[in-house]
Amino acid sequence: MCYESLPPPLPYEGRGASTVSPVALPGSTSRGRHHEQRSSPSKLPSLRRGGAGGEVPALTIETVEYRYEAGFRLGPISLIVRPGEMVALLGPNGSGKSTLFKLVAGALKPAGGSVRLGATLIRALSRRELARRLAVVAQDITVPFNFTVAEVVSFGRTAYAPLLSGLTSIDRLAIERALALTDTTRFADRHFGTLSGGERQRALLAMALAQEPEVLLLDEPTAHLDIHYQVEMLDLLQQLHAGGKLTVCVTLHDLNLASLYFPRLILMAAGQVVADGAADDVLRPEVLGPVFHRRLTLLRHPTRGVPLVAPEPGNRGDGQV
Amino acid sequence: MSRPAVVFPLLLIALVACLLFGVGLGAVFLPPGRLLAIVAQQLGWWRGPVTWPANEAVILFQVRLPRVVAGALVGAALATAGTLLQGLLRNPLADPYLIGVSSGAGLGATVAALLSPVAAGVAGFGLTSILAFAGGLVTVTAVYRLARVGGTVPVTTLLLAGFAVSSLLVAAMTLMLTISGQLALRIRELFAWLMGGISVVGWTQLAVVAPVLLIGLCLAWTFARSLNAFALGEEGAAYVGVDVERQKLLIVALGTLLTGIAVTLSGLVGFVGLVVPHAMRMLLGPNHRILLPAAALGGACFLVLADLGARTVLAPVELPVGVVTAILGVPFFLYLLQRSKRPHVL
Numbered sequence: 001m002c003y004e005s006l007p008p009p010l011p012y013e014g015r016g017a018s019t020v021s022p023v024a025l026p027g028s029t030s031r032g033r034h035h036e037q038r039s040s041p042s043k044l045p046s047l048r049r050g051g052a053g054g055e056v057p058a059l060t061i062e063t064v065e066y067r068y069e070a071g072f073r074l075g076p077i078s079l080i081v082r083p084g085e086m087v088a089l090l091g092p093n094g095s096g097k098s099t100l101f102k103l104v105a106g107a108l109k110p111a112g113g114s115v116r117l118g119a120t121l122i123r124a125l126s127r128r129e130l131a132r133r134l135a136v137v138a139q140d141i142t143v144p145f146n147f148t149v150a151e152v153v154s155f156g157r158t159a160y161a162p163l164l165s166g167l168t169s170i171d172r173l174a175i176e177r178a179l180a181l182t183d184t185t186r187f188a189d190r191h192f193g194t195l196s197g198g199e200r201q202r203a204l205l206a207m208a209l210a211q212e213p214e215v216l217l218l219d220e221p222t223a224h225l226d227i228h229y230q231v232e233m234l235d236l237l238q239q240l241h242a243g244g245k246l247t248v249c250v251t252l253h254d255l256n257l258a259s260l261y262f263p264r265l266i267l268m269a270a271g272q273v274v275a276d277g278a279a280d281d282v283l284r285p286e287v288l289g290p291v292f293h294r295r296l297t298l299l300r301h302p303t304r305g306v307p308l309v310a311p312e313p314g315n316r317g318d319g320q321v
Numbered sequence: 322m323s324r325p326a327v328v329f330p331l332l333l334i335a336l337v338a339c340l341l342f343g344v345g346l347g348a349v350f351l352p353p354g355r356l357l358a359i360v361a362q363q364l365g366w367w368r369g370p371v372t373w374p375a376n377e378a379v380i381l382f383q384v385r386l387p388r389v390v391a392g393a394l395v396g397a398a399l400a401t402a403g404t405l406l407q408g409l410l411r412n413p414l415a416d417p418y419l420i421g422v423s424s425g426a427g428l429g430a431t432v433a434a435l436l437s438p439v440a441a442g443v444a445g446f447g448l449t450s451i452l453a454f455a456g457g458l459v460t461v462t463a464v465y466r467l468a469r470v471g472g473t474v475p476v477t478t479l480l481l482a483g484f485a486v487s488s489l490l491v492a493a494m495t496l497m498l499t500i501s502g503q504l505a506l507r508i509r510e511l512f513a514w515l516m517g518g519i520s521v522v523g524w525t526q527l528a529v530v531a532p533v534l535l536i537g538l539c540l541a542w543t544f545a546r547s548l549n550a551f552a553l554g555e556e557g558a559a560y561v562g563v564d565v566e567r568q569k570l571l572i573v574a575l576g577t578l579l580t581g582i583a584v585t586l587s588g589l590v591g592f593v594g595l596v597v598p599h600a601m602r603m604l605l606g607p608n609h610r611i612l613l614p615a616a617a618l619g620g621a622c623f624l625v626l627a628d629l630g631a632r633t634v635l636a637p638v639e640l641p642v643g644v645v646t647a648i649l650g651v652p653f654f655l656y657l658l659q660r661s662k663r664p665h666v667l
Contacts, residue, residue: 107560127562127565128563128564130562131561135560135561138553138554138556138557138560144412144413144552146607147552151606151608152553155549155550158549158550158563207561211561
């Protein structure tokens with residue numbers, strides 16, 4: 001039932017601005033350091049107006065920059081994510097998507113520019129204030145000792161706890177709700193360490209939901225999962241997102257899952273955003289080729305109509321299909 | 322009934338029993354009835370004839386009671402500090418000694434023995450305690466800074482840095498002992514201090530230390546939810562709202578202070594900070610809101626019993642209490658390890 005909310009596939013040649021979310025990329029263009037293609041900025045609304053008229057964006061990334069010691073630099077990047085959007089951040093290893101993710105999550109401080117959550121600069125928020133509004137499912141979380149799933153989910157209420165008190169009835173309600181939403185209630189009393197990869201990921205999602213966030217960030221939520229759990233996880237995200245105001249941003253390696261589930265894809269390469277829009281705008285041979293340096297063939301999903309990407313074995317391609 | 326609801330009353334009963342044993346047993350046996358009578362008489366409630374030798378009141382109030390109270394406080398402090406560090410570092414092998422409290426305190430005590438011409442300085446609450454306390458604090462601070470890699474303090478790095486710095490300090494201590502004639506005269510005293518012992522505690526020391534330790538134990542409990550969140554790792558803890566750097570600093574500082582203060586009363590008693598939290602975690606699970614008070618109670622029981630063993634087993638020879646904690650603790654620890662069916666999740 002969730003697929004109906006996906007945009008209809010565009011004609012394959014269609015190369016205009018996204019049907020889903022027109023997005024500003026002024027940072028990457030004003031300094032003239034952007035990749036040659038895409039990011040047609042002239043058509044896009046200005047940052048100040050925050051995308052749609054009057055609406056405060058869920059996330060506003062404004063000329064954010066970051067530098068690593070090794071010389072890798074990210075940005076400047078500017079993006080707007082509207083409330084209730086579902087966005088996948090794509091890109092090869094080392095493209096900077098994890099860095100951008102951490103900048104938005106507040107785990108890294110930008111060297112320049114700013115990130116806003118709603119109308120508030122995230123650097124002006126304490127970790128505690130931030131955790132009540134923005135939840136993160138990080139990658140490769142392990143939990144030592146024999147904590148139960150319910151206990152791990154209760155960690156999501158840390159930001160709501162007064163200094164001395166235990167879990168309040170409000171906390172317990174939020175935890176029960178998060179367990180129910182992620183269908184993890186039945187193993188609430190199991191030890192977290194005994195869960196399978198898919199169950200673990202759902203339990204961590206439950207922990208994030210217990211934070212009752214406006215924005216949910218997930219770093220590679222399908223990593224190390226088999227196809228059953230990948231689909232289960234993304235179905236779950238789509239259900240959570242459906243109808244609500246929850247804004248969901250994920251980083252993803254799997255271009256096909258991104259195409260199937262996310263109305264908006266943002267493709268990064270070498271620390272820059274190189275494409276931003278619907279799957280039909282981003283998953284194009286002339287876009288993907290230079291980014292992934294592989295010969296990729298584009299297909300159509302037979303029932304959903306969205307583009308899918310198939311690699312061509314053995315060839316180090318130049319991006320031609 | 323939930324497990325904590327059963328275990329906590331049992332721990333409290335055990336603590337009372339341990340205190341009674343600790344106060345009653347020794348070269349002179351004081352049965353519980355006699356204990357009550359002496360206390361009542363001291364408080365002015367007992368009007369009847371005094372049927373016991375006068376020295377028994379002195380034994381009780383001047384010798385046994387301060388010692389037992391000190392043992393309970395030190396045990397609670399060491400176990401709590403161990404729980405704090407194990408939770409923070411997500412590692413059941415961590416304890417404040419491992420990151421340098423013991424070697425720093427040992428070196429401090431050695432320096433004190435070198436500086437102070439007064440023999441009582443080694444075991445009393447004087448220069449030794451102060452320098453041991455300072456030595457522990459300074460060492461942990463140094464280890465903590467050395468272990469920092471790119472903004473984080475990885476567990477292995479912290480333990481390796483602790484081990485390296487400790488080795489250096491132990492070498493410095495050995496060097497001092499080797500070349501100083503003055504220290505050579507006092508090597509037995511110093512050695513006894515290094516192995517731990519609660520023999521010379523008086524009320525004056527307790528009056529200073531007890532309130533501080535009790536406040537520290539209560540403060541530790543306020544970190545329970547942060548410690549739980551630290552199970553997610555530092556990044557994960559930050560994402561659920563923990564001010565990681567600040568909390569980490571406060572937790573290490575509190576753990577170090579509790580241990581450092583405990584050391585001023587007891588010398589270097591080993592194994593309590595390691596075995597008690599682990600045992601309690603196996604009994605009650607890892608939730609720090611339950612684990613911290615349980616470890617404090619368990620640590621108090623354990624050290625009171627160990628101290629009782631230290632002064633009675635080979636009486637009149639008194640064993641270093643650190644020897645007894647190991648002899649009592651290791652088999653119990655191994656038993657728990659064997660008994661638990663699941664492999665331990667580090």
